[in-house]
Amino acid sequence: MSTASSTTCVIGDIHGCHTALIHLLGKVCHRADTLVFLGDYVDRGPDSKAVVSTILSLSTRHPRLVPLMGNHDFLFYQYLTGGDSSLFLQVGGEQTLASYGLSASATQEEKLRRVPADHLAFFRSLPLFWEDRHAVYVHAGLQPGRHLSQQTAQWCLWARDSFLASACDLGKPVVFGHTVFAEPYWAADKIGIDTGAVYGGRLTALLLPEREVISVPGDAVVPAATVYGS
Secondary structure (H helix, E strand, O other), X not given: OOOOOOOEEEEOOOOOOHHHHHHHHHHHHHHOOEEEEOOOOOOOOOOHHHHHHHHHHHHOOOOOEEEOOOHHXXXXXXXXXXXXXXXXXXXXXXXHHHHOOOOOOOOHHHHHHHOOHHHHHHHHHXXXXXXXXXXXXXXXXXXXXXXXXXOOHHHHHHOOHHHHOOOOOOOOOEEEEEEEOOOOEEOOOEXXXXXXXXXXXXXXXXXXXXXXXXXXEOOOOOOHHHOOOO
């Protein structure tokens, strides 16, 4: 748990936007006692592999780094471990594979040869949520009326309208990504910070408890019309 004077920096959905990530980290790393990433490191953007490598490198230098799982990270891990790949390929997976030097038809042996072991371990180890004294952090949302210990992957990774329409009485806000907003979404019980980095928007960080927002231009590669997809 964070101390009363500590600052937590939360970073929204990156989606392979490595240039934007490096730019944003340069603005916030020195100010944060804890860095929380809300997931979706991969898919659609130009360099998913570099995003993961940067976060892994940062984890060796920053005192507390908490990367959470996003639905795209789940789909990529499922693909890497021999699960169904159809949805992964439909929602930007081919760009992720290209960053690792893979094709959609890669064999399991090729996957394991091309994807570094520490990257595979990274995706395997990602938690669904985290909390400190400032907030609860999750990729997509939480099921109302359920204790954190009973939250499911379906809600944490995929929730959208049902979560936004619900009330979260946790005594602290829920900070989430997944649902794209033109500007950060502010409510008494929720703060959404996916501002569409890969869709021509921005990559956003939120500093708590200050509630200061810092954002940088994303690496726009996907038409904005696809924003509200998976």
